[in-house]
Amino acid sequence: MSDDLTHITVALGDLEEDELIEAVEQSLSSGADPLAVVEACRAGMEVVGKRFSEEEYFVSELICSAELFQSVMEKVTPLLSASDDEGPKTKVVIGTVKDDIHDIGKDIVIAMLRCSGYEVYDLGINVPPEEFVNKVKETDAKIVGMSGLLTIAFSSMEETIKALKDAGLSVKTMIGGGMTNDMVCEKVGADGWGRDAMEAVNLVKTFSEVS
Numbered sequence: 001m002s003d004d005l006t007h008i009t010v011a012l013g014d015l016e017e018d019e020l021i022e023a024v025e026q027s028l029s030s031g032a033d034p035l036a037v038v039e040a041c042r043a044g045m046e047v048v049g050k051r052f053s054e055e056e057y058f059v060s061e062l063i064c065s066a067e068l069f070q071s072v073m074e075k076v077t078p079l080l081s082a083s084d085d086e087g088p089k090t091k092v093v094i095g096t097v098k099d100d101i102h103d104i105g106k107d108i109v110i111a112m113l114r115c116s117g118y119e120v121y122d123l124g125i126n127v128p129p130e131e132f133v134n135k136v137k138e139t140d141a142k143i144v145g146m147s148g149l150l151t152i153a154f155s156s157m158e159e160t161i162k163a164l165k166d167a168g169l170s171v172k173t174m175i176g177g178g179m180t181n182d183m184v185c186e187k188v189g190a191d192g193w194g195r196d197a198m199e200a201v202n203l204v205k206t207f208s209e210v211s
């Protein structure tokens with residue numbers, strides 16, 4: 001990682017707003033990939049999470065970190081290159097699952113999917129299984145994305161996948177966020193897991209090619 005990007009991670013971890021914004025502007029003006037800036041911020045959020053687990057930070061610091069991340073995203077989002085594909089768009093329904101309200105990562109995934117030309121229906125946060133089911137019926141989407149950062153979100157993902165199957169809907173499902181991994185993917189019965197927003201785009205591309 002370049003010095004500027006490391007600086008972003010450290011400034012976000014330390015919740016130093018002025019230093020963070022300066023480091024982001026410096027990186028972007030020297031030609032850094034906007035996605036590398038997002039990744040540096042994500043690493044900074046991991047520092048925040050670690051300090052929270054160690055009781056050095058509390059919920060107020062989590063809230064502050066989220067606000068800092070949002071202000072970086074306001075600068076980065078316009079720089080993500082938009083797709084000029086005018087053809088029919090693959091539809092994706094996505095939301096943060098029941099009992100979980102973390103949405104920063106989901107919103108990055110949505111921004112990347114939209115830039116890549118997909119039609120995304122964002123259900124928001126704390127979304128119960130039946131809302132996913134209803135939206136898929138309404139839109140005829142063939143791909144469902146579920147985001148969740150809390151461990152308890154894993155059972156909501158499992159319930160959502162079961163509800164989609166019980167409703168007889170033939171969709172590909174993908175999960176992501178925080179502590180999800182391949183093992184969680186297998187456990188909850190999803191078709192794919194993505195580590196970051198680019199992997200989410202790749203999953204959607206693969207799913208839409210086979211469907």
Ligand code: B12
Pocket residue numbers: 041042045046047048049050052053059062063065066099100101102103104105106108109145146147148149150151152174175176177178179193194195196197199200203
């Ligand atoms: C910011 C934050 C908050 C903010 C969230 C604000 C918001 N608008 O989202 C607030 C203050 C609300 C919050 C609340 C809580 N939080 Co919190 N939070 C965090 C923190 C520090 C950062 C999360 C984040 O935004 N990361 C940055 C984004 C970019 O990363 P990401 O979400 O992983 O997303 C990327 C990928 O995962 C992927 N991705 C994401 N979604 C999807 C979806 C698909 C389909 C795909 C393919 C990919 C994908 O792409 C994204 C871009 O690269 C984490 C620490 C951490 N290490 O993550 C704790 C953390 C998640 N929180 C935690 C906790 C405990 C809580 C609270 C319970 C605290 C409390 N006592 O109230 C509440 C829970 C509220 C609830 N019911 O959800 C714990 C969870 C522990 C656990 N095992 O369950 C963590 C891990 C902190 C810790 N180390 O203890 N939190």
